[in-house]
Amino acid sequence: MSSLKSESLRRTVLDAAVAISAANGPDAISMREVAREAGVSHQAPYHHFTDRSGIFAAICEEGFRQLSEALLAPRPSNDSNMCESYVHFALQHPGHFRVMMRNDLCQLADYPSARMEADRAFDILVDEVKSLLGEGASDEIVKTQTAYMWSVGHGLATLLLDGPLELKLEGIDDINAFIHQVSRTAVTSIHV
Amino acid sequence: MSSLKSESLRRTVLDAAVAISAANGPDAISMREVAREAGVSHQAPYHHFTDRSGIFAAICEEGFRQLSEALLAPRPSNDSNMCESYVHFALQHPGHFRVMMRNDLCQLADYPSARMEADRAFDILVDEVKSLLGEGASDEIVKTQTAYMWSVGHGLATLLLDGPLELKLEGIDDINAFIHQVSRTAVTSIHV
DNA sequence: TTTTTCTACTAGACAGTGTCAAGTATGAAT
DNA sequence: ATTCATACTTGACACTGTCTAGTAGAAAAA
Numbered sequence: 045m046s047s048l049k050s051e052s053l054r055r056t057v058l059d060a061a062v063a064i065s066a067a068n069g070p071d072a073i074s075m076r077e078v079a080r081e082a083g084v085s086h087q088a089p090y091h092h093f094t095d096r097s098g099i100f101a102a103i104c105e106e107g108f109r110q111l112s113e114a115l116l117a118p119r120p121s122n123d124s125n126m127c128e129s130y131v132h133f134a135l136q137h138p139g140h141f142r143v144m145m146r147n148d149l150c151q152l153a154d155y156p157s158a159r160m161e162a163d164r165a166f167d168i169l170v171d172e173v174k175s176l177l178g179e180g181a182s183d184e185i186v187k188t189q190t191a192y193m194w195s196v197g198h199g200l201a202t203l204l205l206d207g208p209l210e211l212k213l214e215g216i217d218d219i220n221a222f223i224h225q226v227s228r229t230a231v232t233s234i235h236v
Numbered sequence: 237m238s239s240l241k242s243e244s245l246r247r248t249v250l251d252a253a254v255a256i257s258a259a260n261g262p263d264a265i266s267m268r269e270v271a272r273e274a275g276v277s278h279q280a281p282y283h284h285f286t287d288r289s290g291i292f293a294a295i296c297e298e299g300f301r302q303l304s305e306a307l308l309a310p311r312p313s314n315d316s317n318m319c320e321s322y323v324h325f326a327l328q329h330p331g332h333f334r335v336m337m338r339n340d341l342c343q344l345a346d347y348p349s350a351r352m353e354a355d356r357a358f359d360i361l362v363d364e365v366k367s368l369l370g371e372g373a374s375d376e377i378v379k380t381q382t383a384y385m386w387s388v389g390h391g392l393a394t395l396l397l398d399g400p401l402e403l404k405l406e407g408i409d410d411i412n413a414f415i416h417q418v419s420r421t422a423v424t425s426i427h428v
Numbered sequence: 429t430t431t432t433t434c435t436a437c438t439a440g441a442c443a444g445t446g447t448c449a450a451g452t453a454t455g456a457a458t
Numbered sequence: 459a460t461t462c463a464t465a466c467t468t469g470a471c472a473c474t475g476t477c478t479a480g481t482a483g484a485a486a487a488a
Binding site: 145148194206 | 260338388398414425
Binding site: 266268 | 473474475476
């Protein structure tokens, strides 16, 4: 609509980008489209983001912060675990998640604040695995089992969100129960 | 270089596309770039592929066929499993794999022959899970455990190939041993 | 042989894209 | 009153996918 003062355009552009990502994937995010959606000239977003990958970096930063919150949030039942939280985050924030998991869209190394948020989320996962394994676990084991847990969560999330074989899972009536089941298999099999 | 007769241009274009995908990801594949690489006019590839997503579909078809072969191929040791084969395929065919796992690039539903190959690969996975579970397993369990195994393999493959957190795994000296370890954890925990 | 048709291209144009460069309007600081 | 920075707008450029309209050559039909 009308031009929005200052920082609020940044917010507007970011929201538009996330919405587009949720609807049509990150590749559908274009500088000119988000500008159009915000009702400003095609060059206005450049005042808030260095370039297209700057928008992706901002989405990552926000997304990883939200992911950390989701991973640390108290879970609905004792039986549910962090892997489940991860998958639910992905399904509840598809716009963010799709960008976060596309390393080619922005090099996190070039965006320290986004990188920090990503690291923090990963550290939360590592800590969880450590507490599951107990004191005596070696670094090597912790690394292996963290990658394992991450793989299950990430694999299941992408399978459900954008998987090429999603139709294969059509028969599943209760998607949440399904996620719960898979996550449980994963976490209960973490061991030294 | 010089114009290549008939079907061989199709092959040349496909190879160029896969090479670009391996080097810079599928988004870097452009009709004009592959044409340039093949030494033909920017419009020539359209005679072999309906459009850009037609190229992606062709890469998928080829990739899933190769994946099926890889999954069925005899494994180097009794200790290694199908999950491991999956991950190794991804790392050995990054150009294909990156396209295959990007559902947004081409709608498999619109390309029946590609879809068939994808189904076949998935069926191989389902059969393996069935044989791991034994005769008595219900459809629901088979589905859950297949999704589980797929998630681990796919998650680990994308983590290693394009993961946003790949630097976290820097310390790992023997990547193959690592893959083996994670895959083993996954497959040994498949149960009813 | 001439003509027609098919295949595998080439050439040109169009709208859309990211982004560089330059201009402008507004408010604060000097 | 002037300078300066912020937050934009406008215009241009090269690049993209793809539509349309050709063309050169070989095979088939007359």
